[in-house]
Amino acid sequence: MSELDSKAEQIREKQISRFENGHFDALVIGGGINGAVAALALRSHGVNVGLFEKNDFASGVSQESSNLVWGGFKYLESYEVKLVAGLCHSRNRLARSYPSQLTETRFLATLDASSPFAPWFASIGANAYWAIGQFATKRPRYRSPRTIKRLEPSIEIDSLLGGIEYSDYLLIENDSRFVIQMLVDAEERGAAVSNYTTVIEAERVSQKWKLKVRDQILGKEFEVSSDVLVNAAGPEIKEISEMTKTETESHLVFSKGVHLVVPKVTDSGRILAFFDETQRLFYVIPMGKCSVIGTTDERVEKPEVSVEGADIEFLLQEANRKLSLSRPLLKEDIIAERVGVRPLVIAKGGVDQDKDWTELSRKHIVEVNRKDRVISILGGKLSDCLNVGEEVVDGLDDLGYKTVKPSSRWYGEPSAAEKSIFFHKAKEIVTEKDSIEKLWRRHGSRSHEILKKIETTPTDGKNFSEIIDYCPAEISVMKDYEFIFTLEDFMRRRSLLGQTIHPEELMQDDGFKNLKKCLFD
Ligand SMILES: Cc1cc2nc3c(=O)[nH]c(=O)nc-3n(C[C@H](O)[C@H](O)[C@H](O)COP(=O)(O)OP(=O)(O)OC[C@H]3O[C@@H](n4cnc5c(N)ncnc54)[C@H](O)[C@@H]3O)c2cc1C
Incomplete structure (x- = not known):
């Protein structure tokens, strides 16, 4: 430390x-x-x-999740309609309450002869999922292999029977x-x-x-x-x-999951979904300027896990099998790794057998x-x-404690009125619309303070560099509120920088040196 x-x-x-x-x-x-x-x-x-x-x-x-907020489409496989309805309800509530942090994202799931479902059946499932989710998202669509190629040129369509497109939500910054x-x-x-x-x-x-x-x-x-x-x-x-x-x-049992962060596979913003060779869904998920591929699902006894050579081999092989990129993804392309265990609950008296593992x-x-x-x-x-x-x-x-019902919603972003005041003021000070949205998404109510600092010292509103899209005014407020003690706290958990920029590129960037000074001097 x-x-x-x-x-x-x-x-x-x-x-x-x-x-x-x-x-x-x-x-x-x-x-x-x-x-x-x-x-x-x-x-x-x-x-x-x-x-x-x-x-x-x-x-x-x-910090190791897939950054998805979803209603559990895959649990329809085991006909757990009540579970899916509850998760969709929670997903919708979260999406309504955190509208700038969560974005509705289209999933394009492709199916071939080895997939567990035919496209027509998956299409029925996607429509059922949409209905169970109270039609809160865009409607699902069946996609032919030709349309898939047009929408996502990086997908290998040779053996495809078709695909479905449906929506869930993605955390834009990170978990x-x-x-x-x-x-x-x-x-x-x-x-x-x-x-x-x-x-x-x-x-x-x-x-x-x-x-x-x-x-x-x-x-x-x-x-x-x-x-x-x-x-x-x-x-x-x-x-x-x-x-x-x-x-x-x-009690809990654990399933290890690995993701790899690689250069961006598609600019569309879609999440690409494939069935891997073990019939599990495998994703290519947007993360800032990169894509994340994963994940694995392996039973482990202990929560301390690390990325093994075999995990990397499996993920790269699956990605290269399903994508037709200008050249295959290689180990050297990996910018960052994410690994953790899913804590899965076995209720009192529940079974914990291998055959039930993935279910x-x-x-x-x-x-x-x-x-x-x-x-x-x-x-x-x-x-x-x-x-x-x-x-x-x-x-x-x-337990007998009388909690007090809050007068307003206990969760969520600040009100639409506060947002509108911020956007109105910010337009006079920050010219780029993207930057205004970013400030609000990252800092909510604290973005007013950042704006004041930029108003006083306009140079503090300039990003540290082309690759570091943070400005000194932001860092100053983050230091005051966000309990940052180490560089890793900031790079890995307060921002996406540590996972989306190659360490060598960072080392050569003057803005990175200034960022460090601003954080710790
Ligand atoms: C690969 C993978 C993908 C996933 N994808 C998704 C997804 O897309 N969407 C989704 O909703 N969920 C997803 N999950 C599940 C989700 O990430 C976890 O269920 C969730 O993060 C668990 O949160 P937690 O607070 O219980 O545990 P943790 O985040 O592990 O928090 C527990 C904390 O307790 C602290 N602690 C332990 N002992 C002590 C002590 N003695 N004193 C003080 N602190 C202590 C630990 O340091 C730890 O930080 C995924 C999980 C994995 C592994």
């Missing part, structure tokens, strides 16, 4: 002093999507809540930024949240949870207590259960342990995070 200057040290002292020897209604362990949404929902319902994340926020599985924005919102509403703080001991004493926490930044330990504990440690939920000597009725429903379970006053979140995706937040609030009510 880099040395802190005295100002940064003071800021950190202030962050930690909010916890030291304090007492909270609820303390959340884990700063991934589940912890973030729990903290935001609880705080918005009048709960005095704190959150600890042992590494950076969203540095667990929540981790979405989580961090939620945490910053929770903080602004009065929650105490802290990254680089590990819960090392938890004990139930006199009807309270007493936690010992290590601050990784200042290198000190402190104590804090709460009435309720929320276990949102994702794949490490069992370790927290062991530490607290509590149990969950459901395991991606449901979440929020368990309330009344005796020990612990709420545990098992599974839980970005796509249905709002349901998770509300279930955690219900859990607290279940």
Whole structure:
């Protein structure tokens, strides 16, 4: 961890002093999507809540997803209509509430003789999915091989029978930024949240949870207590259960998933979907100036995983089999790798057999342990995070705490009126429409502050370089609000830069040097 200057040290002292020897209604362990949404929902319902994340926020599985917010089309394969209806409802709610961060994206799924469905059958499925999703997106379309070639020249159509086009949503910036924005919102509403703080001991004493926490930044330990504990440690939920000597009725199993970031495959903005040789859907997904290919789905026993040579070989081979690029994708083309485990829930009494492995429903379970006053979140995706937040609030009510119904929506971007005020003002100061939209998408209410800084010092509104589309005014505000301690925090989780620009290109860029100075000097 880099040395802190005295100002940064003071800021950190202030962050930690909010916890030291304090007492909270609820303390959340884990700063991934589940912890973030729990903290935001609880705080918005009048709960005095704190959150600890042992590494950076969203540095667990929540930075390794496919960035998709979807209603679970593939679960129609196993006729789980109720699950799909619930997920679609959650997807639609999320898309309506975060209109600048989520974009409706067309999926073009191609089918050949080896695919599990004929195009006509997939077409019926896509229409059913559209209807279950309350017709909230554009209608699905059948596409012939010829049309597919016209729409997406990079797709190899030789053996294609046809394809279907349908919609779901994509997080434009990335999964981790979405989580961090939620945490910053929770903080602004009065929650105490802290990254680089590990819960090392938890004990139930006199009807309270007493936690010992290590601050990784200042290198000190402190104590804090709460009435309720929320276990949102994702794949490490069992370790927290062991530490607290509590149990969950459901348990997790893990599936490793790898994505590779490569140069852009298509400019269309579509997500290309193919069935791989194991009959699983394989995607080419837009990510900034790049494409992401993936993913794998391999059962593993432990959550600590890494990208192996065989994963890379499999993904490149599948991509090259389904695409006809000017030259095949090679190992050298890989700009970044993403790997994590999907935490899949086996409900109490559920089976955990290999044959059911890929059919395991991606449901979440929020368990309330009344005796020990612990709420545990098992599974839980970005796509249905709002349901998770509300279930955690219900859990607290279940434990006898009277939460307060918020007067306005507890989630989502600022109001349309605020957005319109920002856009109106921004047009006088920032000339490019794209830049205005980007500022709003990335920073929401905090973009007013950025605008003021640009108004005072116009040069602070200029991007660092052609490849670094951030300006000093943005960085200054991000430093104030976003708990950035290392370069990786910024490059990997606050922005897409670390995954979409080749490290060698970055090293040669003068703007990158200035960005580093701006972040840490
Ligand atoms: C390959 C892949 C693709 C996916 N694609 C999608 C997708 O497109 N859409 C979607 O909705 N979902 C997707 N998912 C699923 C989704 O990413 C996860 O379900 C979700 O991110 C889990 O969030 P979480 O908060 O439970 O876990 P995490 O993000 O792992 O957060 C748990 C946190 O707890 C912290 N922690 C653990 N112990 C302690 C401690 N003692 N003290 C303090 N902190 C602690 C960890 O450091 C970690 O950051 C995908 C998953 C994978 C692996």
